[in-house]
Amino acid sequence: MKDLTISGSAESEEKTPVNPPAERSPARPQKVGFVSLGCPKNLVDSEVMMGLLARAGAELTRRAEDADIIVVNTCSFIESAQQESVNTILEMAGHKIGGKTKKLVVAGCLVERFRDQIRRDIPEVDAVVGTGELEKILAATGVSSQTATPNNSPFVVLQSRPEGDARAAQGRFSRESWDGAVSDLPNYLYDDATPRILATPGHMAYIKIAEGCDHPCTFCIIPQLRGQFRSRRFESVVAEAERLAQSGVREITLIGQDTTCYGEDFGLKDGLALLLEKLAAIEDLRWVRFLYAYPNKITGKLLETIAGHEKICSYMDVPLQHASASVLKRMKRGGGADVFLRSIAKMRRVVPDLTLRTSFIVGFPGETEKEFEELCDFVREAQFDWMGAFGYSDQDGASAYALDKKLSPREIERRRKHLMSIQRQISKKKKKALVGRELDLLLEGESEETELLLEGRTAMHAPEIDGKVFVNDFPEEIDPQPGQFYRCEITEAHDYDLVAKIL
Numbered sequence: 422m423k424d425l426t427i428s429g430s431a432e433s434e435e436k437t438p439v440n441p442p443a444e445r446s447p448a449r450p451q452k453v454g455f456v457s458l459g460c461p462k463n464l465v466d467s468e469v470m471m472g473l474l475a476r477a478g479a480e481l482t483r484r485a486e487d488a489d490i491i492v493v494n495t496c497s498f499i500e501s502a503q504q505e506s507v508n509t510i511l512e513m514a515g516h517k518i519g520g521k522t523k524k525l526v527v528a529g530c531l532v533e534r535f536r537d538q539i540r541r542d543i544p545e546v547d548a549v550v551g552t553g554e555l556e557k558i559l560a561a562t563g564v565s566s567q568t569a570t571p572n573n574s575p576f577v578v579l580q581s582r583p584e585g586d587a588r589a590a591q592g593r594f595s596r597e598s599w600d601g602a603v604s605d606l607p608n609y610l611y612d613d614a615t616p617r618i619l620a621t622p623g624h625m626a627y628i629k630i631a632e633g634c635d636h637p638c639t640f641c642i643i644p645q646l647r648g649q650f651r652s653r654r655f656e657s658v659v660a661e662a663e664r665l666a667q668s669g670v671r672e673i674t675l676i677g678q679d680t681t682c683y684g685e686d687f688g689l690k691d692g693l694a695l696l697l698e699k700l701a702a703i704e705d706l707r708w709v710r711f712l713y714a715y716p717n718k719i720t721g722k723l724l725e726t727i728a729g730h731e732k733i734c735s736y737m738d739v740p741l742q743h744a745s746a747s748v749l750k751r752m753k754r755g756g757g758a759d760v761f762l763r764s765i766a767k768m769r770r771v772v773p774d775l776t777l778r779t780s781f782i783v784g785f786p787g788e789t790e791k792e793f794e795e796l797c798d799f800v801r802e803a804q805f806d807w808m809g810a811f812g813y814s815d816q817d818g819a820s821a822y823a824l825d826k827k828l829s830p831r832e833i834e835r836r837r838k839h840l841m842s843i844q845r846q847i848s849k850k851k852k853k854a855l856v857g858r859e860l861d862l863l864l865e866g867e868s869e870e871t872e873l874l875l876e877g878r879t880a881m882h883a884p885e886i887d888g889k890v891f892v893n894d895f896p897e898e899i900d901p902q903p904g905q906f907y908r909c910e911i912t913e914a915h916d917y918d919l920v921a922k923i924l
């Protein structure tokens with residue numbers, strides 16, 4: 422029996438209700454279980470849907486077998502993610518046969534892409550909810566109450582960027598070739614008034630500061646799935662961060678498809694830097710970071726802001742996707758190894774002790790051995806702290822789908838493994854250099870690998886994506902608690918993980 426990966430506050434002590442659920446009606450509340458797949462952006466959508474349901478009187482459960490209603494919030498990023506989503510839907514559908522579950526709802530990116538097919542081919546699915554329809558989770562699940570009035574202000578896009586409008590005119594967001602997709606692009610964006618139940622441990626939270634994307638990357642269908650770029654209001658993000666801090670959150674990670682465009686749609690220059698500055702002034706927060714920076718949107722002001730505030734982690738996640746100028750041109754991203762190396766040198770100059778993460782797509786259509794070697798050389802030279810590599814995967818609806826000279830899956834995987842083996846050596850060396858260093862550690866609790874060890878993260882580790890710090894020693898007089906910060910010394914290094922003792 423699968424344990425639902427996400428659950429709400431009703432049965433789980435470590436979940437933090439951001440807005441308390443309304444008083445429940447005397448009738449037995451409907452039990453709702455959530456499975457949230459994909460990235461942290463999808464996780465925030467799940468948290469918002471859980472908040473809406475809890476406010477309407479539903480009870481959240483982490484056990485699929487106890488759920489009257491199961492919601493699967495899907496991912497459609499690449500083929501393997503789509504397959505995982507379908508497998509999970511089918512697995513959860515099993516709870517309707519001879520189980521307690523009465524309703525199965527499918528939400529998220531897979532719905533935006535395959536709305537009709539899900540309905541047609543998986544008859545166990547009772548309702549679907551797209552990424553732009555989160556408030557419809559109430560109608561889809563049948564959970565409703567008088568308090569469940571949808572917030573009607575934040576769901577409307579008030580502004581768009583000229584860049585997005587121009588791309589829209591060029592057909593960037595067109596879903597015409599998609600069988601069954603609704604023509605209206607998602608324009609939903611939650612606000613600080615929207616109820617939300619954290620599914621992360623109580624000491625950390627993601628905040629989605631923007632949604633959608635206007636960039637033209639040819640391998641990506643996220644703009645069609647999520648709509649045009651739009652930012653949340655500055656005051657709304659700050660209000661949410663303040664409330665989270667009051668409820669015990671100490672680390673905030675800002676997310677969006679592209680966080681570095683934040684505020685451009687309402688004419689704000691250096692919006693992300695201004696936002697970070699404001700969040701760093703919230704007393705109870707200890708770490709603030711952001712993910713998903715677009716390379717040519719990193720300004721001097723942003724770097725100076727990171728460098729100038731202790732609470733803003735000296736950490737940047739800049740997905741570069743490739744380093745060969747010709748491949749990047751075909752990806753419609755621009756840049757190249759030389760430009761990137763100059764930019765990285767500047768980042769490291771302005772932000773001392775910067776931790777730099779990136780990711781690449783390997784095996785893009787037409788990628789020659791020479792272009793791949795350029796990428797390998799670049800990785801050797803750039804010396805990233807963290808790096809991910811994805812094999813190119815064809816997406817019907819992305820413009821790269823029509824490109825010829827596709828590489829075989831086997832060759833793509835060979836190149837991906839080769840690139841990762843280069844990074845493994847770099848990571849090993851970098852981690853070894855940390856032995857003996859004293860760093861602040863946020864303790865997360867017992868290690869997932871063994872109960873004999875504790876586990877935590879330093880400012881160099883973003884939640885969920887980077888390596889781990891195992892804690893194998895601490896002074897007798899302390900009783901280390903999850904969610905607390907401790908000074909530690911790094912005592913051992915592995916390829917990606919570290920071992921530390923609390924001082």
Ligand code: SF4
Nearest residue numbers: 634636638641643678
């Ligand atoms: S910037 Fe990211 S989300 Fe936007 S189109 Fe490119 S890859 Fe997709």
